[in-house]
Amino acid sequence: MRNQEVADILYQIADILEIQGEIQWKFLAYRRAARTIENLSENIADVLGKQKLPGVGKAIEEKVGELISTGKLEYFEKIKKAIPPIVIEMTEIEGIGPKTAKLIYDAIKIKSIKDLEKAARSHRIQRIKGIGPKMEKAILKGLSNLKKPKRHLLGVILPIANEIYNELKQVKEVKQISLAGSIRRRRETIRDIDILVTSDKPEKVMQFFTTLDLVKKVVVKGPTKSTVNVRSDIQVDLRVVEDESYGAALQYFTGSKEHNVPLRTMVAQMGYKLNEYGVFLKETDEKVAGKTEDEIYKLFGMVWIPPELREDRGEIEAAQANSLPNLVELTDIRGDLHIHSNYSDGKSSIEDMVETAKKRGYKYIAITDHVGSVKIAGALDETTLQNQISHIRELDQQEKEIRIFAGAEVNINLDGSLDLSEDTLDQLDIVICSLHSKLRMSRKEITNRIINALSNEYLTILGHPTGRLLNKRQPSDIDLIAIFEVAKEHGKILEINAYPSRLDLNDVNSRTANQHGVLLAIDTDAHSSGQLRFMDLGVSVARRGWLERNDILNTLPLEALCKKLRIK
Ligand SMILES: [Zn+2]
Numbered sequence: 262m263r264n265q266e267v268a269d270i271l272y273q274i275a276d277i278l279e280i281q282g283e284i285q286w287k288f289l290a291y292r293r294a295a296r297t298i299e300n301l302s303e304n305i306a307d308v309l310g311k312q313k314l315p316g317v318g319k320a321i322e323e324k325v326g327e328l329i330s331t332g333k334l335e336y337f338e339k340i341k342k343a344i345p346p347i348v349i350e351m352t353e354i355e356g357i358g359p360k361t362a363k364l365i366y367d368a369i370k371i372k373s374i375k376d377l378e379k380a381a382r383s384h385r386i387q388r389i390k391g392i393g394p395k396m397e398k399a400i401l402k403g404l405s406n407l408k409k410p411k412r413h414l415l416g417v418i419l420p421i422a423n424e425i426y427n428e429l430k431q432v433k434e435v436k437q438i439s440l441a442g443s444i445r446r447r448r449e450t451i452r453d454i455d456i457l458v459t460s461d462k463p464e465k466v467m468q469f470f471t472t473l474d475l476v477k478k479v480v481v482k483g484p485t486k487s488t489v490n491v492r493s494d495i496q497v498d499l500r501v502v503e504d505e506s507y508g509a510a511l512q513y514f515t516g517s518k519e520h521n522v523p524l525r526t527m528v529a530q531m532g533y534k535l536n537e538y539g540v541f542l543k544e545t546d547e548k549v550a551g552k553t554e555d556e557i558y559k560l561f562g563m564v565w566i567p568p569e570l571r572e573d574r575g576e577i578e579a580a581q582a583n584s585l586p587n588l589v590e591l592t593d594i595r596g597d598l599h600i601h602s603n604y605s606d607g608k609s610s611i612e613d614m615v616e617t618a619k620k621r622g623y624k625y626i627a628i629t630d631h632v633g634s635v636k637i638a639g640a641l642d643e644t645t646l647q648n649q650i651s652h653i654r655e656l657d658q659q660e661k662e663i664r665i666f667a668g669a670e671v672n673i674n675l676d677g678s679l680d681l682s683e684d685t686l687d688q689l690d691i692v693i694c695s696l697h698s699k700l701r702m703s704r705k706e707i708t709n710r711i712i713n714a715l716s717n718e719y720l721t722i723l724g725h726p727t728g729r730l731l732n733k734r735q736p737s738d739i740d741l742i743a744i745f746e747v748a749k750e751h752g753k754i755l756e757i758n759a760y761p762s763r764l765d766l767n768d769v770n771s772r773t774a775n776q777h778g779v780l781l782a783i784d785t786d787a788h789s790s791g792q793l794r795f796m797d798l799g800v801s802v803a804r805r806g807w808l809e810r811n812d813i814l815n816t817l818p819l820e821a822l823c824k825k826l827r828i829k
């Protein structure tokens with residue numbers, strides 16, 4: 262059982278307990294344990310009972326043990342029955358928490374989501390005590406989102422896709438294999454996983470695919486195309502094509518539609534026809550290419566276009582002119598400058614983070630825990646931060662392979678000042694400044710707030726600039742162009758935060774920032790050593806933003822970085 266699956270069940274237990282009106286500490290304990298487990302870098306089965314897990318007490322530990330060894334939890338099955346299924350179903354809707362679901366159910370005994378929608382439309386929900394018009398509106402919005410097919414975060418989907426890819430790659434009947442579709446283009450959210458292979462024995466490949474351990478349900482099993490579900494609701498499509506058509510199929514199924522439509526129009530004007538089977542002469546239907554993507558693009562007078570760029574944002578013209586960017590790669594990254602340790606809300610010690618960073622081949626990292634008077638996310642007070650700085654300096658003295666910078670993630674106050682004394686700021690090597698409160702100020706107010714912060718000499722990097730959370734929170738209403746101009750003027754760096762739910766700045770905004778001459782840093786915001794791997798996601802955003810190595814701060818060698826940031 263995966264950590265996320267265990268965590269999901271603990272979250273559900275917490276919700277049920279909250280609905281049942283259990284005392285607060287009890288359901289909060291389940292949520293805390295769930296959070297610990299989903300952030301673990303090790304497999305829960307390997308460490309349970311052997312290692313003290315913060316927030317996982319004896320009782321929950323036993324339940325997790327039962328879950329892992331039997332795949333089921335009797336307690337969960339029992340309490341699930343005590344709650345009408347519709348109440349649990351309601352909590353899946355954005356805008357409805359367990360408490361609200363219970364309020365609604367107790368007031369009007371709805372039986373289905375349809376009933377809920379009817380009640381909301383006729384404004385019966387807002388009359389329920391403790392709800393009101395604002396919440397009713399949020400519920401209606403949540404209901405309309407429910408109808409759209411769910412998009413999963415790239416950071417959740419990519420490891421699963423890679424796991425399936427690696428398993429299939431081992432199969433001797435599989436000749437060529439690639440991810441396709443939006444996941445190959447590394448879009449920030451993904452509807453389903455597409456995989457393409459070539460094989461002389463497609464039935465063998467399909468047999469293997471549909472019986473993989475991860476597979477929860479086989480939706481369709483065919484000779485050349487099969488669809489399965491993994492992890493309850495993630496769809497995976499596998500297609501087997503012929504070697505002769507592999508490039509054409511890959512090009513076709515990678516998309517995007519926005520890229521393929523103008524490409525096909527252009528191709529038609531040149532006298533060709535392009536489809537998933539190959540490139541054909543329009544006149545005679547003779548096949549002239551299709552084996553590789555490279556030969557297809559070449560035939561049309563272009564260089565091969567990296568999948569991340571295939572969005573119809575100028576890549577076709579650039580490929581014709583042979584002026585595509587030389588995209589930054591994961592191996593260009595030399596360090597990570599936004600990392601939390603267990604001093605604040607992180608799960609790993611500074612030493613663990615350093616070890617993992619060394620294994621990744623990094624030459625520097627910055628420890629940037631939350632600090633300040635706003636007591637969020639285990640924020641340190643200044644005295645503790647002072648102790649941490651000494652701790653870091655000591656470690657850094659002993660380290661030969663990697664430089665450890667002392668940093669902090671500092672809140673930007675409402676007026677744009679920083680929530681930390683100048684004395685302390687002055688001692689830090691890296692100061693990440695972020696908005697963590699009042700993200701809904703007016704466009705003018707919030708833009709000025711950020712501009713003021715960017716004018717502060719101590720700010721090194723503006724963290725997660727727009728504050729959006731994928732599938733959860735819209736970005737703040739900010740005049741980004743104004744921000745880019747000020748950042749450029751003061752030589753400040755903007756972040757591409759690689760945390761899966763953030764990816765902030767996004768691809769388009771990163772590109773615009775770069776066009777305004779702003780340097781970007783790709784940081785993971787890791788809260789455990791395992792999360793340092795999120796760097797990959799940040800690099801994907803940068804690539805989709807047409808960025809090259811020199812556009813990214815943390816591709817610099819240590820010495821150049823210190824010079825750039827004036828670190829001694
Ligand atoms: Zn933050």
Ligand SMILES: [Zn+2]
Nearest residue numbers: 599601670786
């Ligand atoms: Zn952070």
